[in-house]
Amino acid sequence: AQSVTQPDIHITVSEGASLELRCNYSYGATPYLFWYVQSPGQGLQLLLKYFSGDTLVQGIKGFEAEFKRSQSSFNLRKPSVHWSDAAEYFCAVGVRVGSSNTGKLIFGQGTTLQVKP
Amino acid sequence: DADVTQTPRNRITKTGKRIMLECSQTKGHDRMYWYRQDPGLGLQLIYYSFDVKDINKGEISDGYSVSRQAQAKFSLSLESAIPNQTALYFCATSDSTRGQVGQEQFFGPGTRLTVL
Numbered sequence: 001a002q003s004v005t006q007p008d009i010h011i012t013v014s015e016g017a018s019l020e021l022r023c024n025y026s027y028g029a030t031p032y033l034f035w036y037v038q039s040p041g042q043g044l045q046l047l048l049k050y051f052s053g054d055t056l057v058q059g060i061k062g063f064e065a066e067f068k069r070s071q072s073s074f075n076l077r078k079p080s081v082h083w084s085d086a087a088e089y090f091c092a093v094g095v096r097v098g099s100s101n102t103g104k105l106i107f108g109q110g111t112t113l114q115v116k117p
Numbered sequence: 118d119a120d121v122t123q124t125p126r127n128r129i130t131k132t133g134k135r136i137m138l139e140c141s142q143t144k145g146h147d148r149m150y151w152y153r154q155d156p157g158l159g160l161q162l163i164y165y166s167f168d169v170k171d172i173n174k175g176e177i178s179d180g181y182s183v184s185r186q187a188q189a190k191f192s193l194s195l196e197s198a199i200p201n202q203t204a205l206y207f208c209a210t211s212d213s214t215r216g217q218v219g220q221e222q223f224f225g226p227g228t229r230l231t232v233l
């Protein structure tokens with residue numbers, strides 16, 4: 001079955017510290033992977049995406065993610081966290097619908113990031 | 118102006134009432150989606166539409182219905198609201214012209230629905 005797992009429900013880091021949010025997926029074909037961020041009271045904003053090519057992808061706000069096929073993972077990283085990064089983060093995988101070249105997203109449960117001063 | 122708008126932003130209603138949530142987009146995208154978000158469960162797909170004549174059920178469609186009135190408008194209805202439909206509802210859009218599976222989706226600001 002297609003699924004996305006984010007093992008950490010809640011993470012707290014100090015401002016300036018590095019961050020890694022974990023994401024594991026289950027999908028039989030080539031995955032299309034996304035990270036979204038949801039700030040309080042806001043909709044979801046795309047941070048970055050992986051379709052093919054270089055397995056290390058750069059996104060907005062200084063985030064990056066690395067696709068590791070052998071581990072079925074797509075972990076999100078940031079070298080130095082800012083207080084404004086406090087939000088909920090969602091990993092998602094794009095899956096094919098039927099036999100058509102169309103798809104939908106399956107989301108993980110989300111990880112809430114708290115940043116300590 | 119926002120590309121994807123949702124109305125209302127907040128709604129409190131009573132059990133058994135019919136509720137409609139509306140979504141409009143100015144992005145020119147052909148695909149539209151409705152999700153609900155519950156704490157600890159992430160986003161779950163309710164319905165999705167790849168064009169005006171193509172509507173599909175998602176993982177949790179029971180108790181919901183949708184209408185795609187035009188390419189730019191996609192409404193979600195709760196025919197008889199119940200308390201466990203209390204959640205945050207998001208509309209999203211994507212563009213099929215890129216021809217890729219799992220295209221990036223663009224989200225509205227959400228509607229917070231409370232069913233008493």
